Amino acid sequence: MLSIGIDIGSTQTKGVILRNGKDIVKKSLLKVGTGTSSSKKILDTLLKNTDITLGDIDVIVSTGYGRKTFEQAKMQLSELSAHSLGVCNSIENVGTIIDIGGQDVKIMDISNNKLQNFVMNDKCAAGTGRFLDMMARVFELDVSELEGVAKRSKEVVTISSICTVFAESEVISHLSNGCKIEDICSGLHHSVAKRVASLSGRLEIEDNVVMSGGVAKNGDVVKWLEKELNKKIIVPKDCEFMGSIGAAVYGFSKMR
Numbered sequence: 700m701l702s703i704g705i706d707i708g709s710t711q712t713k714g715v716i717l718r719n720g721k722d723i724v725k726k727s728l729l730k731v732g733t734g735t736s737s738s739k740k741i742l743d744t745l746l747k748n749t750d751i752t753l754g755d756i757d758v759i760v761s762t763g764y765g766r767k768t769f770e771q772a773k774m775q776l777s778e779l780s781a782h783s784l785g786v787c788n789s790i791e792n793v794g795t796i797i798d799i800g801g802q803d804v805k806i807m808d809i810s811n812n813k814l815q816n817f818v819m820n821d822k823c824a825a826g827t828g829r830f831l832d833m834m835a836r837v838f839e840l841d842v843s844e845l846e847g848v849a850k851r852s853k854e855v856v857t858i859s860s861i862c863t864v865f866a867e868s869e870v871i872s873h874l875s876n877g878c879k880i881e882d883i884c885s886g887l888h889h890s891v892a893k894r895v896a897s898l899s900g901r902l903e904i905e906d907n908v909v910m911s912g913g914v915a916k917n918g919d920v921v922k923w924l925e926k927e928l929n930k931k932i933i934v935p936k937d938c939e940f941m942g943s944i945g946a947a948v949y950g951f952s953k954m955r
């Protein structure tokens with residue numbers, strides 16, 4: 700049985716084709732999110748260079764911020780359910796999931812592979828991918844380059860502003876004062892980690908912490924978050940696809 704999960708996020712659109720709810724046949728990522736042409740393009744991109752046609756697909760499930768805009772989906776699934784299902788399908792004995800996406804942060808308490816409780820910041824960009832996207836623009840870098848730059852840091856610069864707009868001014872001021880870009884960059888990652896850790900204060904962080912979402916690709920953010928939480932963090936190989944995998948797993952379980 701073939702199921703497709705489509706995660707139309709605030710910043711990126713992700714899709715996977717799963718065989719029998721487990722094996723990834725194909726995955727695709729478009730670097731644009733809800734409100735763009737991505738919801739029209741993602742299926743074509745996903746099926747391209749495969750011998751699978753739309754007629755071979757048993758079910759399509761959408762999730763993410765823009766899930767309701769995806770007309771071809773037979774079912775929709777909330778982001779919380781999709782991420783917890785996707786992560787628990789990929790990793791055993793999950794205790795806590797931290798999902799940092801383009802627009803929000805979610806911390807989920809998991810027990811027996813089920814979502815028990817969660818906290819979320821969707822009110823402010825601090826601690827989200829949007830914060831890092833904006834700072835990367837100041838450095839004239841792609842967000843994927845921030846980790847490599849920060850790894851050169853020897854003397855981390857503390858970023859004290861929580862607000863993204865003020866933090867941007869602070870970064871510009873540090874740059875004009877001659878601070879090294881790598882030290883500012885690592886300071887920004889620390890700032891994201893502190894913000895996420897403060898959100899987690901309302902929920903106990905269990906052992907077996909797993910990170911999902913695009914920001915988990917930044918190993919320097921993961922390193923700082925491990926320090927702030929005093930926990931080891933597992934990052935699944937397909938961290939940014941966890942929502943789409945969860946949606947496809949859900950579709951498979953419903954059709955079976």
Ligand code: ADP
Pocket residue numbers: 707708709710711712732763799800801802803827828829831832842843844911912913914915916917939
């Ligand atoms: P959403 O579902 O809200 O679109 P994602 O989970 O796809 O969010 O994460 C998007 C965020 O991930 C971006 O805002 C960006 O900051 C970050 N990101 C994406 N790709 C990378 C990468 N290669 N390295 C580091 N960060 C990344």
